Amino acid sequence: MSRIFTQIFYVLFFMCAINIAAQAQNITVSGTVKDRQSKEGLAGVSVTIKGQTGGTASSGDGSFSFTTTAKVPFTLVASYVGYGTVERQVTANTSGINIEMETAVVLGGDVVVSASRTPERILESPVSIERMSAASIREIAAPSFYDALNNMKGVESSMQSLTFKSINTRGFNSNGNTRFNQYIDGMDNQAPGLNFSVGNIVGITELDIDNVELLPGASSALYGAGGINGTLLMTSKDPFKYQGASFQYKTGVNHVNDDNSSVQPFNQLDVRLAKSWNNKFGVKAAFSFLQAKDWFGNNYSNFDRVSRTAKAGDRNSDTNYDGINVYGDEVSQNMRNVALSVQNQTIAGIIAAGGPNIKNALDATFGAAIPNAAQQAGFLASLPAELRPAVQNYFPFYVGLKANLIPDQNVSRTGYNEVNLVDYDTKSLKASGAVYYNITNTIQAVAQANWGTGTSVYTGSDRYSLRNFNIGQYKLELKGQDFSLKGYTTQERSGDSYISSILGSYINEVSKPSTTWFPQYIGNYVGARAAGQNDVAAHAFARGVANQGRFEPGSPQFETAKQTIMNTTISATSINAANPAQSVYGAKFDDKTNLYHYEGMYNFTNALNNAVEFQVGASYRLYDLNSAGTIFNDLNESIDINEYGAFAQIGKKMFNDKVKFTFAGRYDKSMNFEGRFTPRITGVFTVAKNNNIRASYQTGYRNPTTQNQYIDLSVGGGSQRLIGGLPEIMFGKYNLDGNKAYTDVSYRAFLASAAATGTPNPALLQQYTFDAKGVRPESVQSYELGYKGLILPNLLIDAYGYYNTYKDFITAVDVYQNVGTLANPTFVKFGVPVNAEGEVTSYGAALGLDYLVDNYSFSGNVSYNQIGDLPVNYINDFNTPKVRFNLGFGNKEIIKNFGFNISYRWQDKFYWNSSFASGEVPAYSSLDAQVSLKIPSVKSSVKLGGSNVMNKYYITSYGNPAAGAIYYLAFSFNP
Template sequence: MNKIFTKIIFMLFVLLATGVGAYAQSIVVSGTVTDKATKEPIPGVSVTIKGKTVGSSTDAKGQFAFTTTEKPPFTLVVSYIGFTSVEKEVSGNAANLTFELESGAILGQEVVISASRTPERILESPVSVERISSAALKELPAPSFYDALNNLKGVEMSTQSLTFKSVNTRGFNANGNVRFNQYIDGMDNQAPGLNFSVGNIVGLSELDVDNVELLPGAASALYGAGGTNGTLLMTSKNPYQYQGASFQYKTGINHVNDNQTSQGIQEFKQLDVRMAKSWNNKFGFKTSFSFLQAKDWAATDTRNFDRVARQLKNGDRNSDPNYDGVNVYGDEISQNMINVSQSVQNQTIAGIATASGGLIPNIKNTMDGAFGAMGVPATGAPSAAQQAAFLAGLPAALRPAVQNYLPFYIGLRVPGLLPNQFVSRTGYAETDLVDYDTKSLKTSTSLHYKFNNTVEAIAQANWGTGTSVYTGTDRYSLRNFKIGQYKLELKGQDFFLRAYTTQERSGDAYNATILGTFINEAWKPSTTWFPQYIGNYIGARAGGQSDAAAHAFARSQADIGRLMPGTPGYETAKDAITSKTIGPANGAKFNDKTNLYHYEGMYNFSSLFNNVVEFQVGASYRDYFLHSDGTIFDDANRNITIDEYGAFAQLGKKFGDKFKMTVAGRYDKSKNFEGRLTPRVTGVWTVAPNNNIRASFQTGYRNPTTQDQYIDLAVGGGSTRLIGGLPESINKYNLNTNKAVTEASYRAFLASVAGGTPNPALLQAYTFDAKGLRPESVKSFEIGYKGLATKSLLIDAYAYYNIYKDFISGVNLYQNPTTTAVKFSVPVNVADQVKAYGAAIGLDYQVGKFNFNGNTSYNKLTDLPANFDNNFNTPEWRFNAGIGSREIVKNFGFNVQYRWQDAFLWNSTFATGNVPSYSTFDAQVNLKVPSVKSIVKLGGSNILNKYYTTSFGNPSVGALYYLSFTFNP
């Protein structure tokens, strides 16, 4: 494996050495861009060589300059949102050029790179692609550019907290989305211990975003494993084109009229700073800083949830003894009253037999005989006097144990007195367990050096830390969570070589569900609490109380002295548990120090073929070093590493002016799985100027995540164990020999127990696939149209059909179901194909000074395979519409976005339930102050303050109103 990779990299270095030598001759392109009407300079205008990525943007004085080895003649493209783009051929002198832009539509003229890893007009992209430019970023009505992704066509988001949102396209959304890749300046932004991006926690500061490109659907042929449902690429500003100092201060409020919590209106504040400088267009430096602080949204769903049937049920804590609130933790611990009573009886029999030296081998039989002699019927309850008489006849040393046993003896003796009922412990609300004081601090610093006019070296460090809340199988408080990304890169006009590492540190993060359970256990162990509850219940029922009254009395007695939130005892227990790690230490804290190391390179040979054909090759190698000390992975006593490598090639050819075809393929291999080939074929047909029909066949695949492979974690307060799907994990818990049963059959068995006639024949053993856990793959067919129906109307439409093979889902299994059942959740492949399809259409219309946009998307899962756990987690219909103006009157602009989505079923390992439909408005008005190069913006998200949830079990989201001041944006 390493030899193969070494050869690939060696070839790339040889090609690089050959290519660098060709970059000896260069020219400087420079000039000024002004507004034709006002004659004022326009900053931020894009100036590029047509068909290339080489270019620059204008500074505050409207000036630009860059170097290129492109031999004249070539064409410069000058474009800026709200103005008509200009093209000028450069055949001789390329210095001190002048351009004047007129207000007007430039729809469809933006250049994208992500779709083919080569520059092309977005109109000519062979696959669906969305783009947000740096100019558009300034006009967004959302609180951040990351939030604004939700307004793009076909995009949905799962909001787990104010700063943790998961982006997705084309179905199978998730709280931590492992089917969607996110890159920042070429670096995979995933947290390697989680295998998904933690929102934008270590992402870009808003001031440092140059552009964002989104590829819906599979892109593995160009970007490798993962991203079967989408790929997001964020690019930061470089210090050559964007120099100077900038800052932004944003303040606001949220939790307005929040009836779900008592915290009232809360402050939101954020500071962003960016500085950049270059010297002689050789050495460049930039740094950015962002700090956000706010009170997070709270998850307060107290509805009753059945974790075996995985659905909501009737009742609350007062009416259901086995109540388990969705966002209440610690109440997952549940025991059957009869089982507990029998356990107490068996322990008492054994204890008395030992204490009496064998003189009383079975205290129950002894009591049956004694009470029978007193005339008590075989199914009757002895009176208090009869009980006292029996106790008096026992040795004094044995009386306390028998006294404690008497209620259970009576409960099991008298028919109907002790119900076949599960009882749960009293839990704690999430608001008392997690840290809602949200913080996010992220920094990025990079050094740039140009060896010559087109070859550049970059050293970059991105680091972020934050406190947030994430929904996995449980709710996790990510307190002081940290990720660092560090990159070295050498790139030119036709190549790049890149090496980076991602360092994940869990900080003080902890499992809120385990915390609720362990606070209960620290105060009173369940081995004490349940017998106390049942003993008091039996006494109350024997005394003539109703079932409901007896349950209420039993809980009140068992909960005497319970640790209450806010009291010193509670806080002491909470601090002690969150400071100890999960596992043998009996804590709730994670200790994740997982690292990722990635190396890749690419060379574009197109210029060597005089651009008659486009030909690219690339290769990559990646290593995961898992390190959780047994708090997440099965690595308490060993080191776990996972290596992956791959290579790709792409060939494109344009046939005349009407048709372009591209063929690509990639081979990838992971340590634990067989290699995979992912081909891609695309075609673009120009049916009329600025009107193109595209068609593509793409394949994608993803390896089982690091957690799918090696997780070994107790969740649900310890009631469930998550384990990896590799054979070593299956064998560790003897699931091939002591087989567990399916969840459906276990439910049927419990129903028979509740009915009074237990039927073990209902239980069905589960047999794991002999092929073992395998990578998941998808075949994606897409057809689309993108074009200018008129100069002012852009239409973009697509339809897709996805076929998933070896879809990675999960099964819940129960080992030893007739005694003390142990629940396991294991990732497995679905045997049958999973199919989904959908379509979307977007319209952008510019008239006068107004920009109108609207889009709608449809996503549908076909007939479900047998035993498939439906986690499509996507509304069938979504709709977005907006209107804005960059400058409706001099220096004044606005933007309003409306969003609606249909109701849908959300299914995750945390909980399952319906998410209601909702609609929301985001809006902003802004005033530009050119004299001080500043913008003042007043805006808000969800401005009508209609609280909504995006996924079941997550918090309700209300309005966030803000005022910002930005200098030199």
């Protein structure tokens, strides 16, 4: 079935569905909801008919009204955080219903869906799960609900910029986390060209978020590939339950006491509109716009790309300085190798012009002696005039090599700081709309569109400036009490995004090509040394001369080159070695990758009279890669990736409902890999009322990402090419089986031999043999034992321990392929995804406590994560602190209409390892706080708060910016 036909099918299906409305008579249900003690109306109370779609939320004075086709008798359910749920039987009169609610300690009463893909009390969940409700989101101290995810038990994040955070659980944290899934209203929120979610840049708006559920650990048995470390599910508000207009304006400042910047403004506007008619037809729209100055990447530590660690030195003390947040200095050459290359090229050029082998002629003339300036001038005078310029340029290299004045060390070009290259004017615009139609009391059709654009920065193998990046998600869904059908597409557009290191390197190339810069440097270094200067002074002199003509940041030449390169695509790059002035350089992506996903699920539980719980489902997914050769190997060919899968789950309560066992299994197949079966077995044991022990065995896997499969991209300032791990790329395009590449270690030994003796030793080169099938999926087996229960009516405890075993971990190797000859080698560096040999294990535990007393809430959680034994040569990228904890304290109404909330978190130091940079992340703590005032007369509230209010700058991952405080004031209407 073609993609176009499939889309037309879903549109026609949806149009038919909304025209088969049941011909039942509408009735109106209305009344008021009040606080039993104060007799005041309660706003925002959810009022629904039990077991059916539709309903509403009470208005500012507590009144509610909605229409339904349900026939009496039925049961109304009124629920509101901080109050006990009230059920009211309606038998005849459906108007003037008076519901009174009492404040109540309600812990563990939340209903979750994601743990089993069916509603259940959170206390009875068979696996660990965290939840954040709409009411708790309104009370958070963090600037956004996404920032507050860090307060959940076991959750960590990698903050790459102000609006780009990658969420993770249970170890192996990373920038752009491909081991963690994120869903919005059932839609996979990943950018299909990246295979990870771009934080919440183009996600859900704060006024439209209803709840957040987070599953730590593997979840492939229910959700398919990916999510082997966790799954986050965000659900937006239903227009039948949350109606009316809402508005929020938040203003504040950041960069307080920041050495990089003066204090900068932070502004955000959120608007939501929702309306329903006759409990049949509902619409909603939401909008959010954020604008601020991003955090600055200013880690100027010296980075050693061999050991992948920071090392001593800076630009003044290390000739091969490579700053972590400095770009363009990745381009580096060995001084002796450059001198040898210039010598050989000059000799060949003079011979081609009819002259002698100039080195042999000089050796015959001077023997072992080093010719001085007068002797050099005399030798030049003996040559034909047309040969003299070339020989004069050759003298520094001849003298330097003969006198051993040229050291065996690398020299890097002078780079540019990140602040001069990256767009820090961060923006995030999100818009969404949805149309709901209740075909019957239990069947609903939905058409939904989410779109967002933003400017931010994210970290992968490089620092990528996302400018005007945008994603659209469009869904059609039909769902009922026992089934759901949906189809959606994700459309990713890279906008004006570009690679910072490529930009820095190419600005250098435009100002002066490296083929000129390095010989100038070495020639002037030799001249300075021959004149009696010491090594340090000679290097400083040589760099000063070579940098003449360098475009300084802020200069017209720099800005012109920057704008040209950042607006020219990578695939348009064309370097003219013969005439560098005619070269074309580009750092821009041109990605228009799309994802198409279709799935259906049916729950047979009711059909089986609840004898067992039984569900089945199936899905089909298509990745349509379109980067015009700027990311993938798709410049001259189209690339599609097809995936399909199916799952089944059966559960049964037994022993007087004291025990519930659930068995689930899923089979998935990607066109490029063998099929995978992922089982899950869970058990919940009720040891006392509201006290349950859970045990689970879960499996998970993830396919190599679209980039792991098909990437073909120059990075590191052009010093390396990242290629996909499929045989058609490695072997078909780059011939890494016919012309085998050499290991990184042996290549460096080969270079060292050339620098030391002038003649490289090819015997030192060791070939790397890739798996004939290429890169393959990685998998995990996870064992968990946990307990959740109410020790007291107002004290909830949640604890768990887990043990994971990973196989075929996807990592990467650097190899060097000789595309020349052994006598005259030319090496190309490749970064290739491969699977680590052996198993990787990890384990951990967590404990959470929630305590409510006299309207005060106390919470705390601590988590422990540790990596076990590692295979030989495996690069440890666990990237997770052993210990982290969170504390919370608040009261939503300490006095009438006045409340507060405080959150404190701390995490231990740990070592961060990534393809971009590696180093220690120091321990840090952060305090978020807010005070709020409700103004019921105008259905509004005012919140004054701050994140990291002590303004202690910290990093969550090495090589990324440090975050300081954000202080804000928010005004909300009808939140």
